[in-house]
Amino acid sequence: MLPVAVDAMGGDDAPHAIVEGAVRAHKAGLPVVLVGDAARLEPLLGASGPDVVHASDVVGMAEGAVAGVRRKPDASVRRALQLVRDGAAGAAVSCGHTGATLVGAVLDLGVLPGAERPAICSVLPRSDGGRLVLLDAGANVDCKPELLASFALIGSAHAEAMGVLAPRIGLLSNGEEDGKGNAQVRATLPLLRELPLRVVGPVEPSAAMAGACDVLVCDGFVGNILLKAAEGAVHTVVTLLREEIERRPSGRLGAWLLRGAFERFRRRVAWDAQGGALLLGTRGLVVVGHGRATPDAVHSAIRLAHRGMRAGLLDGVARRLASRA
């Protein structure tokens, strides 16, 4: 089994939190290589820790990540991606600047035939117990209809790799009736209907989150708004519910009795339980980790990368994209 190449230098608490997360994954039997400044990383590792691949440079958050990544072929994020390109790793994980990872992935891996640009795929819990693949979750704004059509193919492969045999593809819109949607939605819908996919049509976010589709295709601007609105709403709900519960002693006793339910619930809805999101459309698997990467989140991101490798996700995406070319 190929290891996952982890950019040890990207993320808020890098390299410490990244190393700790990678060590946990390593101990749990998930092969990992850490990529970064060997002189800083090796003292953090025990004798039986994961291997280190040296990278002399780092892309800082402040320096303009995109320009930085172009100027620095030896940056840790790029070395991790190059290990994937060269067949030495099965996937790359970075918790650094998302834009830098994106640019690096396009530069060092290249895009797959049929994909003009890669997309970030977020997975959301649905109220029917299923899961919703949302793409693009923020890599591309002002998308052309052709690009959105390629996202439908990528998203279908992603849902198939999660075990959904004939994923239902929805196009994010503000209503399901004719005449709804903006110009982008109206221009994209006919293109989607020509694809060899199970397209259900325009879908509203609330319907998608209740189970109307398995894949929700959208512009990265709108997808990012959707995701952050859902996070904001959940945060508001949890905050206000806590306030009401703590208002009375009976509430505090009730909450104590419910602590197990709250904890199971928390694990189910935590949008970040996956530790990151897959970036799909390049010639290699990439996980964009959360910037606020705790060791647990890093461990989860590595697990997500390994799950994608085991499922043959890269081949699935390439095959889906080729079906259209």
Place this chain on the structure above:
Amino acid sequence: MLPVAVDAMGGDDAPHAIVEGAVRAHKAGLPVVLVGDAARLEPLLGASGPDVVHASDVVGMAEGAVAGVRRKPDASVRRALQLVRDGAAGAAVSCGHTGATLVGAVLDLGVLPGAERPAICSVLPRSDGGRLVLLDAGANVDCKPELLASFALIGSAHAEAMGVLAPRIGLLSNGEEDGKGNAQVRATLPLLRELPLRVVGPVEPSAAMAGACDVLVCDGFVGNILLKAAEGAVHTVVTLLREEIERRPSGRLGAWLLRGAFERFRRRVAWDAQGGALLLGTRGLVVVGHGRATPDAVHSAIRLAHRGMRAGLLDGVARRLASRA
């Protein structure tokens, strides 16, 4: 005090639910007139019920509401709007087709100087205990930057009418850094900064819902997605939490102890506790009620209309829009 003109024929359970809601408002001392088919409405009313103004026509949900509204000057929704235009009512409420209400408002009331089109203003609970005015929540898609600038003025007046003295105006975006946002956001931001308003800049939905601004300006397509994503997330959270709570007897006991907290919480986050949203930008106050209008929601929508009248919201909006012309 002028009455609120209520379209009795629009909404899923019209006219029964509308009449019942209007009667509750009337009994609570909020002046109301019901507009619709007098022969159907009068048998539903007691001797001391609200007045009825006859309208011979109805805009059905199926017939293509926009075309229907143009063809039917005597439709109940248009008669209600005409009462506002003629000074016989202070505001109109309709729970019928939103598009029909919108077209009727532009036809019968006309837009205010400085407003090209009206916007739907939704009010969301924030996690800091404040409230967020979101506009446009769905009346206009593919908005030009100039139109978004007029929404900033309208939204500021709305927040002022809620008692916020110098509302902070945010422009909905997918990030706060330079270079984020789509073409629409980047073109709109300089226009907002020229307005006599307290503009805080681009704001992400999660930050807005945590209190970063009082007014969130956006395209109606994106605003509608935001709103329905928030609703979908809340529904998912509530559904999954209930499942976890009902899994064990201790959970059911805990939930019984928490029933008061859950109820207070429900009232705080119910997005539809207002029964509808204000449509602002025309020469008269209009409330777009929920299509699934229960008597409670209708009562709330009438209360919202009266609150707008008492606060002098129409004058406030007109003054804000004129400050720019």
